[in-house]
Amino acid sequence: MSQFTRIHIAADVLDALKRSDRSAAAQVYRALGDVVFTLALRVLSDRHLASEVVQDTFVDVIERAHSVRSNDAFVGWVRSIAVNHCLMRLRSPWRRRRLGWNDDESEDVGSAAARLDGFGDLERALRQLSADTRFVVWMHDVEGYTHAEIARLTGKTESHSKSQLKRAHARLLAWHKESDDGRSNAATSRDGAARIADGGAAG
Amino acid sequence: MALRELPTAAPPAEVWAEIERRTRVAPRRRVDRRWIGVASAAALALAIGAVTYERHGATRGVAGIPALVARSQSLERQIARSQPGARWGEGRAAVVYRIADLDRELAPLALDPVRDPERAEVLWRQRVALMQSLSELDVPDASSPSRTVAF
Numbered sequence: 001m002s003q004f005t006r007i008h009i010a011a012d013v014l015d016a017l018k019r020s021d022r023s024a025a026a027q028v029y030r031a032l033g034d035v036v037f038t039l040a041l042r043v044l045s046d047r048h049l050a051s052e053v054v055q056d057t058f059v060d061v062i063e064r065a066h067s068v069r070s071n072d073a074f075v076g077w078v079r080s081i082a083v084n085h086c087l088m089r090l091r092s093p094w095r096r097r098r099l100g101w102n103d104d105e106s107e108d109v110g111s112a113a114a115r116l117d118g119f120g121d122l123e124r125a126l127r128q129l130s131a132d133t134r135f136v137v138w139m140h141d142v143e144g145y146t147h148a149e150i151a152r153l154t155g156k157t158e159s160h161s162k163s164q165l166k167r168a169h170a171r172l173l174a175w176h177k178e179s180d181d182g183r184s185n186a187a188t189s190r191d192g193a194a195r196i197a198d199g200g201a202a203g
Numbered sequence: 204m205a206l207r208e209l210p211t212a213a214p215p216a217e218v219w220a221e222i223e224r225r226t227r228v229a230p231r232r233r234v235d236r237r238w239i240g241v242a243s244a245a246a247l248a249l250a251i252g253a254v255t256y257e258r259h260g261a262t263r264g265v266a267g268i269p270a271l272v273a274r275s276q277s278l279e280r281q282i283a284r285s286q287p288g289a290r291w292g293e294g295r296a297a298v299v300y301r302i303a304d305l306d307r308e309l310a311p312l313a314l315d316p317v318r319d320p321e322r323a324e325v326l327w328r329q330r331v332a333l334m335q336s337l338s339e340l341d342v343p344d345a346s347s348p349s350r351t352v353a354f
Contacts, residue, residue, distance in 0.1 A: 003211060025226070029219055037214035047215075054214045058222045123209050142207045 002143045003035040004079045011071050018066045025062045032075070033058070036082045042138045043086045045127045053085040060085075079143070087153060090131055125175045129168055136164040137172075268320065271327035278334035285338070298337045305330050 009031055016024035036057050040050035060081050068074050126134060135154070139145040140161070147158040147165075154161070305326055312323040 002207070022223070026219070029222065033219070034211045034213050037218075038209075038211040041212050042209070051214055051218050054218050055221050055225065059225050062222070062226045122206065126206065126209075137206065141205075 002079075003038065004032075004075050004143070007031055007035065007075050009071070009074055014065070014068075014071045014074055017062070018068070020062075025058075028061065029058055032078055036078065039079070039082055039138070039143070040086055042126065042142070043135050044089060044131070045134065049089050053082060053089065056085045057082045083139070083143075083153065086135070090135065122172070122176070125172050128175070129171065133164050133168045136161050137168045140165055268324050268327055271324065271331050275327065275331045275334055278331065278338050282334070282338050298333055302330065302333045302337070305333065 009028060013024050013027050017028055033054060037050055037054045040053035041047060044050055044053070057078065061078055065074075068077055126137070129137065132154070136150055139150050139153070140147065145153075147161040150161045151158045309323065309326045309330065312318055312326065
């Protein structure tokens with residue numbers, strides 16, 4: 001479940017935010033700053049760019065809050081702004097190079113796996129994926145976007161999104177298995193594989 | 204551990220201070236939009252002037268002006284295409300201000316190419332340089348909240 005869905009902003013805080021109340025803006029930032037940063041960090045794998053995304057997202061939120069009609073939709077609206085700011089950075093040619101955007105999916109799985117040291121390194125494994133694959137994995141598995149929504153965002157097809165996800169799952173499991181084999185812990189491996197799949201095999 | 208169970212991370216402390224700083228300049232942005240209106244009016248005058256220059260510029264010994272006008276227009280179209288959702292952040296606004304100032308000076312010269320062609324050429328060169336700077340500001344500082352952004 002997306003971290004965003006666990007967050008509720010009180011109606012009076014949102015009303016105050018729409019009136020440009022700075023204290024309300026700070027409250028909204030305290031409630032959502034971490035999840036926006038986490039989303040950007042996981043997708044972009046770059047703390048500096050993730051910080052930029054947080055800045056741009058909250059500047060938009062503060063300046064445009066008055067345009068949100070339904071308070072229930074507020075958190076989702078914030079997330080969509082953050083996602084768009086991530087996409088803007090992924091689209092930028094020089095940032096694509098910096099982020100290791102890799103349309104031909106030619107990552108060196110072996111060397112990536114060699115840098116992993118256990119199941120707790122799932123976060124590091126995620127970073128080894130190319131930026132576009134990481135975007136699909138995170139948006140689908142964690143944020144709960146459908147393949148149709150991801151396809152619309154990326155301008156690619158649903159089948160492209162599905163194949164990206166399938167390959168990413170296979171890689172994450174391979175990395176996990178390889179690192180787990182190193183520790184000779186078969187039981188943990190089976191359990192771990194099941195849990196990674198649980199995190200994203202559906203859909 | 205599933206992906207969704209990965210821990211959240213906190214942004215650096217200075218991020219909020221920067222957000223506060225940027226949102227405090229919001230009133231100035233509303234002023235910016237008036238300048239954009241001025242710039243639009245000047246651009247219209249320049250468009251008319253550009254046609255005039257194309258007809259008369261070469262005969263006045265300022266053969267470079269039509270090329271500069273064409274380059275300026277090309278960059279302007281490129282910016283409009285590549286940054287459709289761009290808002291005027293401080294860096295961008297500074298360049299836009301300078302273009303608007305330049306346009307106000309250039310408009311009467313553009314409408315009357317025989318008045319001071321050498322000065323007009325200098326101004327067109329400056330306009331091209333500023334447009335180039337604007338086009339090189341890599342990423343717009345805001346985006347639509349819409350979820351239909353294409354790569």
